Amino acid sequence: MGEEQWCLAVPRREAEETRRRLLEEGLLDRRFRPRPEGDAVLFPVTEEVLGAVRCEFEAVPERLVLPRHELVGGIAIMQENDPEGAERLLASRPSLDTVLFPETAVEGEYRTRRFAVLAGVPSTRTRVTEYGHSFDVDLSLAYFSARLSTERQRVLGAMEEGERVLDMFAGVGPFAITLAGKAGFVVAADLNPAAVHLLIENIALNRAGNVIPMLADAAHLPRLGFAPFDRVVMNLPLAAPEFLPAAAALCRDGGTIHLYALEEQEGEYLPLIREVTRGEVVERQVRTYSPGKWHAVYDIVMEK
Numbered sequence: 071m072g073e074e075q076w077c078l079a080v081p082r083r084e085a086e087e088t089r090r091r092l093l094e095e096g097l098l099d100r101r102f103r104p105r106p107e108g109d110a111v112l113f114p115v116t117e118e119v120l121g122a123v124r125c126e127f128e129a130v131p132e133r134l135v136l137p138r139h140e141l142v143g144g145i146a147i148m149q150e151n152d153p154e155g156a157e158r159l160l161a162s163r164p165s166l167d168t169v170l171f172p173e174t175a176v177e178g179e180y181r182t183r184r185f186a187v188l189a190g191v192p193s194t195r196t197r198v199t200e201y202g203h204s205f206d207v208d209l210s211l212a213y214f215s216a217r218l219s220t221e222r223q224r225v226l227g228a229m230e231e232g233e234r235v236l237d238m239f240a241g242v243g244p245f246a247i248t249l250a251g252k253a254g255f256v257v258a259a260d261l262n263p264a265a266v267h268l269l270i271e272n273i274a275l276n277r278a279g280n281v282i283p284m285l286a287d288a289a290h291l292p293r294l295g296f297a298p299f300d301r302v303v304m305n306l307p308l309a310a311p312e313f314l315p316a317a318a319a320l321c322r323d324g325g326t327i328h329l330y331a332l333e334e335q336e337g338e339y340l341p342l343i344r345e346v347t348r349g350e351v352v353e354r355q356v357r358t359y360s361p362g363k364w365h366a367v368y369d370i371v372m373e374k
């Protein structure tokens with residue numbers, strides 16, 4: 071079952087006049103694209119607007135079922151390869167530019183997917199706004215998931231002012247730039263040159279001058295002679311445990327590592343974590359990944 075959206079179905083001959091009046095009254099988004107359906111044109115509206123205007127206009131309320139999708143800025147990623155559903159989705163959401171369908175799973179070292187464009191502007195690039203920050207992303211070139219926005223705020227909330235932070239797998243910078251709000255500085259590393267290009271653009275976009283971008287393999291970071299960090303973010307769920315010894319070497323005693331991992335059993339990574347610290351470890355489920363598998367985060371206090 072997809073998501074539902076209320077619409078006003080207006081006879082075609084009334085459509086232009088209705089559009090003008092709804093715009094004048096501020097009840098319709100200016101980016102609205104009319105979508106003819108039979109003899110009518112469908113205007114997407116909220117339930118409140120529907121209640122307010124249905125008596126005034128020669129209009130019938132309709133409930134459209136929209137295909138399941140995930141929103142990333144102006145892009146909707148659909149779960150089904152359904153071009154007709156994609157057109158409906160595009161018409162119902164004025165803020166959308168493009169509807170994509172992932173042709174592959176998230177794959178490779180850079181954790182990217184290949185997409186087919188189902189509707190709209192043929193591009194995988196968009197701008198995402200998250201808690202007052204803006205991130206330019208290109209979904210086919212670099213990883214980005216809007217689903218971790220709450221998690222980034224949680225980590226920010228756990229920080230003290232002025233911390234030295236390392237983001238080992240920074241992507242286009244959502245953790246690094248969010249945490250920069252409280253940090254003294256953030257070193258943000260990624261192996262993917264396209265991700266680092268976007269990271270640099272995002273540092274400028276958000277004026278986050280205390281984020282230091284690095285094109286680097288996280289495995290080499292311990293050899294670069296950094297002073298120990300107060301906090302290390304490890305967001306590479308499939309392989310982060312491999313890099314835990316490197317993170318432990320880079321984190322000060324009493325500092326915190328946030329290890330994101332994909333697991334099938336609660337506490338799966340505890341034995342590995344116990345090899346690097348005697349400190350407190352708190353595990354949380356971030357979200358379900360697939361049946362029987364979930365993304366977990368371990369907040370690890372370093373005590374060597």
Ligand SMILES: C[S@@+](CC[C@H](N)C(=O)[O-])C[C@H]1O[C@@H](n2cnc3c(N)ncnc32)[C@H](O)[C@@H]1O
Pocket residue numbers: 179180181212213214215218238239240241242243244245259260261262265286287288289305306307
């Ligand atoms: C799951 S993504 C997370 C990106 C970002 N933290 C976010 O939340 O959007 C993991 C990132 O790690 C990068 N990566 C993979 N292997 C790496 C390595 N050995 N060293 C540094 N970065 C790596 C990938 O290019 C990818 O951008």
